[in-house]
Amino acid sequence: MASAKIAMQTPKRQTIKDSMGDRIFMIVIYTILTLVLIAVIYPLIYILSSSISSPSAVTSGRVWLWPVDISFKGFKVLFDTPQIMQGYGNSLFYTVAGTMISVVLTVMIAYPMSRKSFFGRTVIMMLITFTMLFSGGLIPTYMVVKEFGMIDSRWALLIPNAVWVWQVIIARSFFQNSIPDELFEASEIDGCSDIRFMQSVVLPLSKPILAVLFLMYGVGQWNAYFDALIYLKSSNLFPLQLVLRSIIIMNNSASVTDALKQVERQQLSELLKYSLIVVATLPVLIMYPFVQRYFVQGMLVGSVKG
Amino acid sequence: MACWNNLCFFVHVCAAVPRETGKCTPERRFAPPKPPILYVKIPKCTCWEVVFFYYDQSYRKRYHTSGASYLGGIVLEKEIVLNNKTLNKKGKRSLADEAVISFKKHWQLYLIVIPPVLFFLIFKYYPMLNAVLAFKDYNVIKGIWGSPWVGFKNFQLFFDNPMFWTLAKNTILVSGYLLLAGFPIPILLALMLNEIRNGRFKRLVQLVTFAPYFISTVVMVSIIMLFLAPRLGFANVALNYFGFDSVNFLGEASMFRSIYVWSDIWQTAGYSAVIYLAALSGIDPTLYEAAKVDGASRFQKIVHVDLPGILPTITIILILNVGSVMAIGFEKIYLLQNQLNIVNSEIIATYVYKIGLLNANYSFATAVGLFNSLINLVLLFTVNGLAKRFTKSSIW
Numbered sequence: 001m002a003s004a005k006i007a008m009q010t011p012k013r014q015t016i017k018d019s020m021g022d023r024i025f026m027i028v029i030y031t032i033l034t035l036v037l038i039a040v041i042y043p044l045i046y047i048l049s050s051s052i053s054s055p056s057a058v059t060s061g062r063v064w065l066w067p068v069d070i071s072f073k074g075f076k077v078l079f080d081t082p083q084i085m086q087g088y089g090n091s092l093f094y095t096v097a098g099t100m101i102s103v104v105l106t107v108m109i110a111y112p113m114s115r116k117s118f119f120g121r122t123v124i125m126m127l128i129t130f131t132m133l134f135s136g137g138l139i140p141t142y143m144v145v146k147e148f149g150m151i152d153s154r155w156a157l158l159i160p161n162a163v164w165v166w167q168v169i170i171a172r173s174f175f176q177n178s179i180p181d182e183l184f185e186a187s188e189i190d191g192c193s194d195i196r197f198m199q200s201v202v203l204p205l206s207k208p209i210l211a212v213l214f215l216m217y218g219v220g221q222w223n224a225y226f227d228a229l230i231y232l233k234s235s236n237l238f239p240l241q242l243v244l245r246s247i248i249i250m251n252n253s254a255s256v257t258d259a260l261k262q263v264e265r266q267q268l269s270e271l272l273k274y275s276l277i278v279v280a281t282l283p284v285l286i287m288y289p290f291v292q293r294y295f296v297q298g299m300l301v302g303s304v305k306g
Numbered sequence: 307m308a309c310w311n312n313l314c315f316f317v318h319v320c321a322a323v324p325r326e327t328g329k330c331t332p333e334r335r336f337a338p339p340k341p342p343i344l345y346v347k348i349p350k351c352t353c354w355e356v357v358f359f360y361y362d363q364s365y366r367k368r369y370h371t372s373g374a375s376y377l378g379g380i381v382l383e384k385e386i387v388l389n390n391k392t393l394n395k396k397g398k399r400s401l402a403d404e405a406v407i408s409f410k411k412h413w414q415l416y417l418i419v420i421p422p423v424l425f426f427l428i429f430k431y432y433p434m435l436n437a438v439l440a441f442k443d444y445n446v447i448k449g450i451w452g453s454p455w456v457g458f459k460n461f462q463l464f465f466d467n468p469m470f471w472t473l474a475k476n477t478i479l480v481s482g483y484l485l486l487a488g489f490p491i492p493i494l495l496a497l498m499l500n501e502i503r504n505g506r507f508k509r510l511v512q513l514v515t516f517a518p519y520f521i522s523t524v525v526m527v528s529i530i531m532l533f534l535a536p537r538l539g540f541a542n543v544a545l546n547y548f549g550f551d552s553v554n555f556l557g558e559a560s561m562f563r564s565i566y567v568w569s570d571i572w573q574t575a576g577y578s579a580v581i582y583l584a585a586l587s588g589i590d591p592t593l594y595e596a597a598k599v600d601g602a603s604r605f606q607k608i609v610h611v612d613l614p615g616i617l618p619t620i621t622i623i624l625i626l627n628v629g630s631v632m633a634i635g636f637e638k639i640y641l642l643q644n645q646l647n648i649v650n651s652e653i654i655a656t657y658v659y660k661i662g663l664l665n666a667n668y669s670f671a672t673a674v675g676l677f678n679s680l681i682n683l684v685l686l687f688t689v690n691g692l693a694k695r696f697t698k699s700s701i702w
Contacts, residue, residue: 022604029498033511036495040572041514043529046540061543109422112415119408124419128426134683136433137675138655139662143439143450144432160429163422194414223522226637230663241524248528249641273532277525284520289513296580 051075051274055267058274074275077268084276086236087243094239095221098158102167102217103210110168111198114175115184125172132165138230145231156231157224157239164220167213174209175202211294219284240280248273440673453669460673469657477653481634484567485627492575493620496582497608512583515576527641530569531556557646566642566651581623582616589615621697629686632678654678 018026045065050058054069062068078084112118113125135141141160150156179202187197203210225241232238409416440460442453464470495515502508521529533540534555542552555561589611597607636655643651654674662671 019603025604026501029501030507033498033502033507037511037514040518040576043533043572044517047529047532059538061538105422105425108418112412112419115412115415117408117412118415119405124423127431131426131430133686134434134679135430136435136437137672137679138658139668139672139675140433140436140439141429142663143436143668144429148428159425162429163425194412195418198418219520223520223524225522225524230659241522244524244528245641249524249531270538273528277528277532281521281525285517288517288520292513292516295516 051278055271074271087240091240098221099217110171444669481631492578496579518573519577523637559647559650562647585616585619632682
């Protein structure tokens with residue numbers, strides 16, 4: 001960027017022109033990146049187009065890029081299916097409740113860890129980081145969850161994976177780098193307690209990192225299926241991702257398309273898969289262009305060593 | 307007040323700082339003052355420290371101007387009580403005293419930290435204890451601690467099992483493939499994006515390639531299945547269109563690894579490139595100018611400026627990737643598995659799930675899982691050690 005600015009300021013005859021080889025090189029780069037762009041975006045568009053095409057157009061392979069015979073039949077059937085709507089509701093609940101719990105717990109541990117006057121912070125940090133490198137494993141964790149009576153309850157999706165070590169590291173380095181010690185010492189003189197300081201100084205100053213935490217935990221919860229797969233048994237607790245799995249991956253759409261005729265049912269079940277994918281992904285993808293910078297920010301804060 | 311001798315206390319001096327004109331950036335606002343503005347010595351005090359303070363009370367442009375009122379009053383009293391500990395010979399407090407002082411002063415922080423620490427103890431460390439299950443013959447009635455010890459029997463069973471070699475081979479091949487193909491591509495993507503000066507195109511490519519990262523594993527596998535379906539899948543429709551026969555991609559065991567790896571790259575390359583792009587933007591621009599003056603082509607600039615510049619980042623990411631070779635994700639592979647490709651798709655993690663939770667063979671599954679975690683830990687330490695030795699960057 002800086003070199004571009006300088007080049008703009010200097011008179012034209014002094015700039016060094018790109019050589020022939022460089023120009024070819026740039027053309028190659030633009031071509032490759034355009035191909036990458038197409039390769040990434042094409043499946044997404046294809047699925048979106050299929051989901052709003054007519055059932056017969058989807059099954060006969062007439063959809064290539066844009067929707068054919070636009071119809072919203074797939075979505076209509078989805079919204080009429082109690083199983084899917086329940087999954088949607090459950091997922092919303094898990095996402096909202098789980099994210100709240102996770103963010104609160106993460107801030108509760110990350111903030112004290114960031115304070116130099118907190119005795120034993122390196123020890124606790126090492127304890128936490130170690131869980132990133134080594135874990136008891138699937139079965140021992142399952143036994144603990146079982147011991148706490150969380151199997152087949154909503155708590156199983158909210159508590160056992162509530163805090164991610166990586167998020168703690170990110171939040172901690174944010175607090176460390178952007179909240180000056182002087183601020184704390186100053187409020188201490190005014191008789192401000194630690195909790196009060198956290199409430200009225202730290203949190204208002206940490207909106208960017210809170211945004212990152214909310215988004216990452218939120219997306220994580222919305223997209224998770226593994227915990228639900230191992231801890232949940234009753235289908236009325238299943239999040240959307242598990243419902244998706246049974247309908248698309250295990251090809252078990254009978255409950256959705258019961259009442260329909262054989263041919264129509266087959267066509268519709270194909271279409272349903274596309275509609276389901278769109279419905280499950282859209283909340284996240286629509287939000288994404290607006291929040292992308294927060295994600296990038298979060299990754300970069302975390303990459304600061306130490 | 308006579309007992310002040312041999313005590314350590316802090317004198318807080320609030321120095322008035324003139325309000326700055328113009329825009330006040332946070333950095334400037336909180337920069338430490340250079341010369342001591344006020345110098346205070348308290349009689350009969352052997353150890354004293356002067357701390358300068360100035361701040362903006364409501365984070366706007368207001369400053370404290372009085373120092374004296376704090377000097378004799380509140381602060382001193384509080385500090386004396388809190389720091390009423392004898393010093394060791396180096397003039398520092400002992401570790402235990404430090405802890406007591408910190409605890410008295412910041413008890414609220416210690417209170418706050420309890421729930422998350424409990425979380426880690428219960429859901430991360432307690433399972434590690436439970437991993438002794440691997441050395442026992444688990445009996446539901448007797449519980450974990452009541453079950454009889456069997457030593458390394460479960461491990462022995464696993465090593466003698468013909469599945470062992472298949473599992474080890476599959477795990478290593480899938481993650482090795484992923485490492486070989488998936489590691490360089492984000493770097494190439496970042497290098498190419500970095501060459502582009504057209505802001506719009508660059509941002510568009512970044513936005514689009516980052517997007518698949520937000521697709522859940524279930525949806526990702528659904529997409530793969532829809533695209534590769536034997537009859538109606540997009541891939542086969544395209545093949546037929548060009549006159550080729552249909553292929554049952556997911557039914558071919560030999561194709562499993564490629565499907566897994568390339569879909570993973572499709573999903574995460576844009577995300578992984580971000581970190582390299584950040585490293586690239588940190589390279590000193592004068593290096594590029596010097597290279598340009600010396601007549602370097604764009605390609606030469608990439609090789610001689612960009613690559614050395616991001617080498618530390620590359621090393622660290624490589625360590626992390628190699629260190630997690632055995633911890634390859636269970637979620638996607640499990641969903642992609644079917645009866646036809648199971649020969650190549652059964653890895654340690656999916657095996658643990660099936661043996662442990664579906665067949666309820668807890669002890670054996672724990673042993674297999676523990677073995678996997680240990681290998682992983684050893685790998686991470688080895689790679690980190692090697693990196694420390696041959697390059698200067700390491701993760702700790």
